[in-house]
Amino acid sequence: MRIHPQPADATGPAAEPPASVPPDAVSIDRSPVGVDVTTSALRGLTLVRVELRSDIDEALRVRVSNRLDGPVLPPRDEGIPAAGWDAAGFTGRLPAAGGLGIGYACPVTGAPAADAAVSVDLLGSASESPETTGGAGVADAIRDLGRAAPPVDAVPTPDAASPSVSGANGPLSKRTDETPPPQPVSAWLTAVESRIERAERLTDATASEAAVVLESDANEVLPEVSGTLAADLAALRTTADRIQRLADRAAAADPGPVADALRTAAAALDTESRPETERRSG
Amino acid sequence: MILAVTGGKGGVGKSTLAIELGAALDATVVDADLGMADLPTGPGPDLHDVLAGRADPLEAVREGQGPVRLLPCGRSLAGARAADVAGLAEALRAVESAYGDVIVDCPAGMKADAGVPLAVADACVVVASPQPYALADAVRSRELARELDAGLVAVVINCAVDDPPEDAFETVLGAPAHTVPADPRVAETVSTFRPVVRTAPSTRAARAVGSVAAAVRRATRV
Numbered sequence: 001m002r003i004h005p006q007p008a009d010a011t012g013p014a015a016e017p018p019a020s021v022p023p024d025a026v027s028i029d030r031s032p033v034g035v036d037v038t039t040s041a042l043r044g045l046t047l048v049r050v051e052l053r054s055d056i057d058e059a060l061r062v063r064v065s066n067r068l069d070g071p072v073l074p075p076r077d078e079g080i081p082a083a084g085w086d087a088a089g090f091t092g093r094l095p096a097a098g099g100l101g102i103g104y105a106c107p108v109t110g111a112p113a114a115d116a117a118v119s120v121d122l123l124g125s126a127s128e129s130p131e132t133t134g135g136a137g138v139a140d141a142i143r144d145l146g147r148a149a150p151p152v153d154a155v156p157t158p159d160a161a162s163p164s165v166s167g168a169n170g171p172l173s174k175r176t177d178e179t180p181p182p183q184p185v186s187a188w189l190t191a192v193e194s195r196i197e198r199a200e201r202l203t204d205a206t207a208s209e210a211a212v213v214l215e216s217d218a219n220e221v222l223p224e225v226s227g228t229l230a231a232d233l234a235a236l237r238t239t240a241d242r243i244q245r246l247a248d249r250a251a252a253a254d255p256g257p258v259a260d261a262l263r264t265a266a267a268a269l270d271t272e273s274r275p276e277t278e279r280r281s282g
Numbered sequence: 283m284i285l286a287v288t289g290g291k292g293g294v295g296k297s298t299l300a301i302e303l304g305a306a307l308d309a310t311v312v313d314a315d316l317g318m319a320d321l322p323t324g325p326g327p328d329l330h331d332v333l334a335g336r337a338d339p340l341e342a343v344r345e346g347q348g349p350v351r352l353l354p355c356g357r358s359l360a361g362a363r364a365a366d367v368a369g370l371a372e373a374l375r376a377v378e379s380a381y382g383d384v385i386v387d388c389p390a391g392m393k394a395d396a397g398v399p400l401a402v403a404d405a406c407v408v409v410a411s412p413q414p415y416a417l418a419d420a421v422r423s424r425e426l427a428r429e430l431d432a433g434l435v436a437v438v439i440n441c442a443v444d445d446p447p448e449d450a451f452e453t454v455l456g457a458p459a460h461t462v463p464a465d466p467r468v469a470e471t472v473s474t475f476r477p478v479v480r481t482a483p484s485t486r487a488a489r490a491v492g493s494v495a496a497a498v499r500r501a502t503r504v
Contacts, residue, residue, distance in 0.1 A: 080368065142367060
């Protein structure tokens, strides 16, 4: 038996839909099995809501088939379509003198008319043909037990695996070890850093903060603090540019294969020439 | 035949018994412990790649690299996350149709990664340790297997030093219990990838594995 939902206004004035049913809903009240279908548009999808009501004193197996021009996007548990759903619709059990509500999404736009959204078939008594789960064991296991995948936060990402130098781009930011800079470079950077710190303490300083600098530092520092800062800035910029270029060249250079080949050739040459050398010496 | 080697708890010897049974039954062992694999692996695609759709199941099977044909599993968290356990059924059946009998080394626990192999398998073996609490774990594993239609062929009480209460296991679980006595060679089966049924077939442990294999053969060749 197939039930086709009819537009509510086609049933005439005697069968006005109740106020709670949205205007795009259709219903059938004349059959022992009633069907309410509602469609609504949401972000390029059509959401279809189907409510089945039965006055029959026996559980029924029902088939709800999608008639929209698009695939069925069923509700999912653990990424697996909920029980009863397949690519074309839903098959399930409508309890005796009870109701069943289902819903799905379909990627069609424009909220098609509810009366054309689904067709409902009654497949007979649910007690005569009990639900078979053959072949659905894997889906059932995943739905019922839940997936055991590690949480996404536990999965290391390439960014987290190699700490980067903040504010830097390019090969410098891909530093994988903490090799300290050579001692002269380190000493120069430390001296520059102390001068910058002093300048920072004088930046927007209040009178009392400036007085602390005045008391702690030698008088000769103050007249030249602006000059040294400008010189340090220029030196840092120039050095950073050069370091970046050198790092790029170091990262691009790959002498390994050729060097290995040269070493092998040199070793072979050495082996060949040795007897001759020995002959000469002897 | 697809046989799941399961057991509620980790460390009871599921992987060991899977390799031993794989050698005894000349079956392909699939390491289905997606999160914490422990069977030997190596270069080449593994089960993570298969379940992420990056490799064919058959190209992930290692042949001729040890005493047992093996489909290993990757060990990275990223691989475990990318692997979709829903594809395990298809992968196991592909290996079965190409190579014959399959032994699935199941993960511990009660999540889908432990359940799906049982849903696919024709039968299962539950491995338990001879500790007092092991019976409860074995019951839980048996219940999961029953729920997912994997018939329980045998219970293996592994690493037994004294005579374990086989009768209690058999009564509670409703399947014959086999005791595999503690043997240092068995303890090294996984790390050395050398099953005792091949290297020391006359030992008590190897004979016990042989009796489990015979029970599996009887139960699955109806």
